[in-house]
Amino acid sequence: MTHIPRFFRPGPWRAALLRCCLLGWVGWAAAGAALAQPAPAPVPVPAPSAERQSALVRMVRQDCGSCHGMRLTGGLGPAITPQALEGKPLLSMASTIYGGRPGTPMPGWSAMLTLEEAHWVAQQLAEGFPEESRRPAR
Numbered sequence: 162m163t164h165i166p167r168f169f170r171p172g173p174w175r176a177a178l179l180r181c182c183l184l185g186w187v188g189w190a191a192a193g194a195a196l197a198q199p200a201p202a203p204v205p206v207p208a209p210s211a212e213r214q215s216a217l218v219r220m221v222r223q224d225c226g227s228c229h230g231m232r233l234t235g236g237l238g239p240a241i242t243p244q245a246l247e248g249k250p251l252l253s254m255a256s257t258i259y260g261g262r263p264g265t266p267m268p269g270w271s272a273m274l275t276l277e278e279a280h281w282v283a284q285q286l287a288e289g290f291p292e293e294s295r296r297p298a299r
Contacts, residue, residue: 206280215294217282220273222293228266233290238267243289254283 209217222231230236239245246254259279261269270279285291 206277206284209278209281213278214281217274217278218285218291218293221282221286221290233286241286241290243287246287249287251280251283251287254286255280258282 208214221233225238225241226233228236228238229241230238233241235245255276256279257267259269259271259274259276261267274282
């Protein structure tokens with residue numbers, strides 16, 4: 162008869178260990194299933210007035226463009242085109258716009274806009290940001 166290490170021998174501790182492993186696996190599976198649920202539908206945010214939208218477009222094109230590139234395709238900061246932002250949650254993007262990213266050059270713009278306006282900007286970035294309207298020369 163060959164020697165079987167104690168770890169592999171049957172016993173009450175082995176059954177308890179098996180139960181713990183199975184319960185842990187079931188717990189992780191349940192947590193994974195909960196995380197796999199679809200995200201709740203976004204709450205519609207009222208759009209800013211046409212005049213404010215124009216000011217926000219100018220701000221993004223000028224101020225954000227100084228780091229993210231004038232075409233928003235990247236520069237000092239990453240690209241913020243619809244392709245680059247694909248799959249990123251709007252709430253996360255709005256939060257970054259509003260509060261910035263600590264430890265990075267990305268500032269928060271809370272002194273310049275409201276959270277609702279930050280959400281509008283994030284939505285416009287995800288859909289393809291509008292061009293700045295040009296005023297006719299006088």
